[in-house]
Amino acid sequence: MSDSGPNVTAIIVFIAFVSFSLFITWWAAKKTRSAGEFYTAGGKITGFQNGLALAGDFMSAATFLGLTGLVFVGGYDAMLFTVAITVSWAFILFAFADRMRNLGRYTFADVVAYRLEPNKLRVLAAAGTLTVAIPYLIAQMVGAGALIETLFNIPYLAAVIIVGTLMTVYVVFGGMLATTWVQVTKAVLLLGGGSALLVLVLSQFDFSLNTMFERVAVQHPRGTGIFLPGNLYSDPVSILSLGLAFICGTAGLPHVLMRFFTVPDAKQARRSIGYAVIIIGYFQAAVVIIGFGAIALLIGQPDYVDASGRIPGGSNMVSVYLSRLVGGEVFFGLIAAVAFATILAVVAGILLSASAAVAHDFYARVIRGGELTDDTEVRVSRWATLIIGATAIALSLMFRNVNVAVLSTIALAIAASVNFPAIFLTLYWSGLTTRGAVAGGVAGLVVVVVLIVLSPTVWVNVLGNRNAIFPYAYPTLFSVATAFAVTIVVSLTDNSERAKIDRAAYPAQLVTSETG
Amino acid sequence: MGTATELLDDPAFRRLLRQRNRWRWGLSGLLIGIYLVYGVLGVYLPEAYAAPLGNSSLPSGLVAGLSIILLTIVLSMIYVRIANRLESSEVLERDRQR
Numbered sequence: 325m326s327d328s329g330p331n332v333t334a335i336i337v338f339i340a341f342v343s344f345s346l347f348i349t350w351w352a353a354k355k356t357r358s359a360g361e362f363y364t365a366g367g368k369i370t371g372f373q374n375g376l377a378l379a380g381d382f383m384s385a386a387t388f389l390g391l392t393g394l395v396f397v398g399g400y401d402a403m404l405f406t407v408a409i410t411v412s413w414a415f416i417l418f419a420f421a422d423r424m425r426n427l428g429r430y431t432f433a434d435v436v437a438y439r440l441e442p443n444k445l446r447v448l449a450a451a452g453t454l455t456v457a458i459p460y461l462i463a464q465m466v467g468a469g470a471l472i473e474t475l476f477n478i479p480y481l482a483a484v485i486i487v488g489t490l491m492t493v494y495v496v497f498g499g500m501l502a503t504t505w506v507q508v509t510k511a512v513l514l515l516g517g518g519s520a521l522l523v524l525v526l527s528q529f530d531f532s533l534n535t536m537f538e539r540v541a542v543q544h545p546r547g548t549g550i551f552l553p554g555n556l557y558s559d560p561v562s563i564l565s566l567g568l569a570f571i572c573g574t575a576g577l578p579h580v581l582m583r584f585f586t587v588p589d590a591k592q593a594r595r596s597i598g599y600a601v602i603i604i605g606y607f608q609a610a611v612v613i614i615g616f617g618a619i620a621l622l623i624g625q626p627d628y629v630d631a632s633g634r635i636p637g638g639s640n641m642v643s644v645y646l647s648r649l650v651g652g653e654v655f656f657g658l659i660a661a662v663a664f665a666t667i668l669a670v671v672a673g674i675l676l677s678a679s680a681a682v683a684h685d686f687y688a689r690v691i692r693g694g695e696l697t698d699d700t701e702v703r704v705s706r707w708a709t710l711i712i713g714a715t716a717i718a719l720s721l722m723f724r725n726v727n728v729a730v731l732s733t734i735a736l737a738i739a740a741s742v743n744f745p746a747i748f749l750t751l752y753w754s755g756l757t758t759r760g761a762v763a764g765g766v767a768g769l770v771v772v773v774v775l776i777v778l779s780p781t782v783w784v785n786v787l788g789n790r791n792a793i794f795p796y797a798y799p800t801l802f803s804v805a806t807a808f809a810v811t812i813v814v815s816l817t818d819n820s821e822r823a824k825i826d827r828a829a830y831p832a833q834l835v836t837s838e839t840g
Numbered sequence: 841m842g843t844a845t846e847l848l849d850d851p852a853f854r855r856l857l858r859q860r861n862r863w864r865w866g867l868s869g870l871l872i873g874i875y876l877v878y879g880v881l882g883v884y885l886p887e888a889y890a891a892p893l894g895n896s897s898l899p900s901g902l903v904a905g906l907s908i909i910l911l912t913i914v915l916s917m918i919y920v921r922i923a924n925r926l927e928s929s930e931v932l933e934r935d936r937q938r
Contacts, residue, residue: 400889403905404879410909411875414916418868422923537897551890551899553882563879571872591924598920605913609906835847838857839935 333657334476334664341513341665345494348505352498359688359701362499363430363680364585369504371592375599377504377673378583380511382413382574382600383607384464384670388514389471389663391608392646393639395615396622399550401557402615406608408570413604416575417597423751423837424584425593431677432581433685436746439829441758441822445746446685448765452742453578453681455769456735458716460577461674463731465720467640468667474637475644475660484720491672492713495679496706500586503672510662510669515607517662521643522610524650525617533613539620545633550619557797565801569736572804576739576747579677590840618646625649675716679708730781733798737776741768741803745811751837754830757815757823764811771806775799852931863922867915874908 360366369377387409394402428434433449465484472483494502529536544550557563574580587593622628628635628645635641644663648656683705688696696704742765749756749764776782778794815823847853882889882901889901926932 400882400899400901403902404882407875407878407905407908410912411871414871414912414919415868417916418864418919534897537899541897548890548899551902552886553889553901554886558883560880560883563883564876567872567875567879591927594920594923598916601916602913605909609909612902612906831845831848835845835853838860839847839932 331476331653331657331660333654334660335657337658337661338476338664341509341661341668342490344509345490345502345506345668348509349494349498349502352502352505356497356499356501357702358698359430359684359705361501362702362705363582363676363684365499365501365504367586367588369586369596371587371595372599373504373508374583374587374592374596375603376511377507377586378580378596378600379603379607380507380514380666380669381577381580381583381673382409382604383511383514384666387607388518388611388666389640389643391611392615392618392643393635393641394556395612396618396635396642397639398556399544399616399619400553401555403612404557404563404566405570406612408567409574410601410605410608412571412574413597413601415571416580417594417601419748420575420581420751421584421593421597422590424581424747425587425590426837426840427751427833428585430582430585430684431680432578432743432747433681433689436750436761437689438750439833440750440756440761440826443690444758444762446689448746448762449743450681450685450690452576452738452746452765452769453685454678456576456578456739456743457674457678457681458719459731459738460735461671461678461716462719462723462726463728463735464667464671464674465716466724466726466731467728468664468671469720469724471640471667472664474641475663480724481721484717487668487671488713488717488720490668491675492710494672495676495709495713499705500582500676503669503676504586506672507669510665511603513662514666515603517659518607518610518614520655521647521650521659522614522617524655525614525621525646528617528621528650536613536617536620540616543620543623545623559796561801562796562798565796565798568804569733569740569798569800572740572744572800573736574739576743577736578681578739578743579673581743581747582677582680614643614646618642621649622646671716675709675713678712679705682708682712727781727786730776730786733781734772734776737772737798737800737803738769740800741772741807745804745807749808749811749815750833753812753815754827754834755815756811757818757820757826759818759820759823760811760813760815763814764807767810768803768807771803772799775802847931847935850931852929853935856926856929856931860923860926863919867919871908871912871915874911878904878908 356362427438433446436449437445468487469480469484472478473480541548584593587596647659687704688701745764746761775794780792783789783792890899893900893903
C-alpha cells in the first residue's frame, strides 16, 4: 500500500490546511486579549458558525474512520451507534442548550457552581474535565500518530509532535476564536470530503441503493447475515448501556459544553445545536452508507482485503482505501489530508477545555478566589495550555501501544457518570445539595473505573484473563444509575446548613436559567 | 433576588415554563424512547430487522434506523423554531425591560 511513496495531493492539501490554520491563529491572536475572548471568543460566534464547530468537535477521526470500519466489521450493529449519536445531540438541544447558556460564562463548572458551594463543585468539575479530556486527548493523538504513519510515511514520533505542537500553538495564541475557526474549516472539509466519497461510492452502483445492497449480500461471506442485529452486541443490557454512554456522555463532554458560551444568547445556543444535529445526523447516515459501500466494493479485492477478510492497517483504514478505489490517487490524498485536519481540530478543542478547567476553575476561582486581573488569568491559561499540551505529547509517546478504544470508552463513560448527573440535577432538581453532588460524582467515577477494569476491554484484552468479571463493554447503565442514586439519597438526607442555602437558591437559578 | 421570586408568581411566566417543559421532555422522551425500543427490539427480532423492505433489497432495520435519524433532525428543527419563538413572548420582553 504505502510503497508508492508519499502522496503529493495529501501533502499539498495538508500544507494548505496548516498554513491557513496558522493564518487564522495569527488573526485571532490580535483579537484575543481578555479572559472572555480567550475562553469563549467574547461570545460573538453566530449560531451557524457554532453549529459547524460543534459538529466539528464531535466528528473526530473516530466517527469518520472508526464508524466506517465498524460498519465493515459489524454491519447492522453500527447503526446503533449512529442513531444513538444523533439522538444524543437532540437531547442536548432540548435539555441543556438554553439553560446552560443562561447560567454559565466560560465552563460548565460555572453552571454547577451557580447555587452549590462554589469551591467544592469547581474542584469536582475540574477533575471531571481533566479525567475526560486527558484520556480523550491521548486516544486521539495515539490514533493520529498511527494513522499518519500509515498514510504519509511519517514516523510515529514526528507525527505526534507535529499534531501536539500545532494544537498547542492554535490554543496558546488564538484561544477560542482560533479553535472555533479551525474547527469550522475542518468541518467544511470533512463534510465536503465525506459527501464526495458518498457520491463516488453511489456512482459505482448507478446511484441505486438497491443495487448496492444486493451487492453487499453477494460480496459478504456471511451474506445477508451482515444485516442481522447481534454481530457486535447481542443482549439488551449492552444496548441500553451503549445508548446511555452516548446520550449522557456527549452531554457531559467538557469541550462540547464549553461551546454553549461562545454565542451571545439562548436563542443562538439553540440554533447552533439545531445546526449541529442536522450536520451530525446527515454525516452519520452518510457514514453508514459509505460503510456498506465498502463491503460491496472492497471485499474480493486482494489489494485491500486479505484472504481471511482482514484489512491491512486495521478497520480504521476502510474509508481511506475506499477513497483510493473509487477516486484514485488524488482523491485518496484529499481524504487522507482531511482525516489529518480532523484530528488536529478536535485535539485543539479538547486542549482548550482542559486548560480552562485548570486556569479558570481551579486557579482563578478556587486558589485565588476570583481576586486576579483579567491579564493574569489569560497569562495563566496560556501557560496551562502549554503545560497540558506538552504533557499530552509526552504521554502519547510513552503509551504508544495503549488501546485507543479503551481510552475513548473511559472518557465517554466518565463524562456520563461524573459530569452529566451533576449538571442535569442542578438544572432540574431543586433538592440537589453540595454534599449530594460531590458524593454522586465520586461514586460515579469509582464505579466507572472499577467496571472498566473488570470489563472484557481491560480484564481480557489488556490483562489477559480468560473471562471478564463484568461482561459488558460499556459500564454506563450501572455507573450512571449509581451516580444518580447516590446523589439523590445523599441530597435527601443532607441536613447541613449548606443544604438549606443550596435548596433555597433554586428558584432564583430557575428564573435566570429561563430568562438569561 | 426580589425580582426572581416575583417572576415565579407571575401566571404568564408559569405558563411559559410549563410550555417549555412540555416540549423539552415530550421530545426528549419520544426520541430516547424510540431509540431504546429500536435498539432492544433488534435483539428479539433479528430476522425481521435483516429482512428486505418490500420489494427492495434494503434491510428493514437499516431503513428504520435511517428514518429515526431523519425524524431526529426534523423534530430538532421544529423545536428550535418553537422554542425561539417563545423567547419573544410577552412576559420575557417585560422582564428584559425591567
